[in-house]
Amino acid sequence: MTIMPANSGQPTKNVRWMLIVGLITVFLAGAAAIVLSVGSWNIPSEAKRMQNPVPATSEAINDGMYNYMQRCQSCHGADGNGKSGRAEELSVKPSDLTDATEMSRRTDGELFYQITHGRSPMPAFQSKLTDTERWQLVDYIRTLSKNPEGPAKQ
Numbered sequence: 489m490t491i492m493p494a495n496s497g498q499p500t501k502n503v504r505w506m507l508i509v510g511l512i513t514v515f516l517a518g519a520a521a522i523v524l525s526v527g528s529w530n531i532p533s534e535a536k537r538m539q540n541p542v543p544a545t546s547e548a549i550n551d552g553m554y555n556y557m558q559r560c561q562s563c564h565g566a567d568g569n570g571k572s573g574r575a576e577e578l579s580v581k582p583s584d585l586t587d588a589t590e591m592s593r594r595t596d597g598e599l600f601y602q603i604t605h606g607r608s609p610m611p612a613f614q615s616k617l618t619d620t621e622r623w624q625l626v627d628y629i630r631t632l633s634k635n636p637e638g639p640a641k642q
């Protein structure tokens with residue numbers, strides 16, 4: 489009769505290693521997700537591709553300016569350069585909406601998404617402003633980065 493060796497402990501050791509490797513993988517994936525979400529807004533590509541249905545007429549720009557003065561200038565500043573009375577007290581610096589290089593990298597759909605959803609400390613405006621009002625704001629903030637002396641420098 490052959491005597492089977494008693495459980496050598498090998499399988500349990502393997503299971504333990506698999507658990508440890510598994511946990512490390514989950515931890516690293518979580519850390520990577522946090523780092524990525526801090527750096528970018530993670531705007532869905534359908535949102536980026538959205539076309540602005542509100543043409544930038546002077547009326548639309550004026551309406552956008554009105555809402556900007558009411559709701560945005562306290563943080564982004566009257567000129568949109570991010571310098572405002574509240575800027576100092578915020579955990580994140582308000583974006584400089586006059587930065588032509590940065591602004592030219594955003595599609596209208598991206599700006600609309602950012603205004604719609606916000607990102608702390610910037611509030612979401614989805615329920616505070618209508619879609620039309622948010623598109624008018626996109627039209628207005630585009631005017632803030634226009635260089636009156638010629639085309640925006642890249």
Ligand code: HEC
Nearest residue numbers: 559560563580581582583599602603607609610611613625
């Ligand atoms: C409480 C202060 C606050 C208010 C009010 C606010 N913002 Fe912001 N906004 C911020 C901050 C802070 C950021 C940067 C957020 C980040 O990058 O995480 C930002 C970012 C943005 C961006 C993104 C720009 C980029 O570089 O990607 C846009 C566009 C914007 N705001 C437009 C607006 C508009 C339009 C309004 C008014 C309807 C508004 N904001 C109201 C604080 C504010």
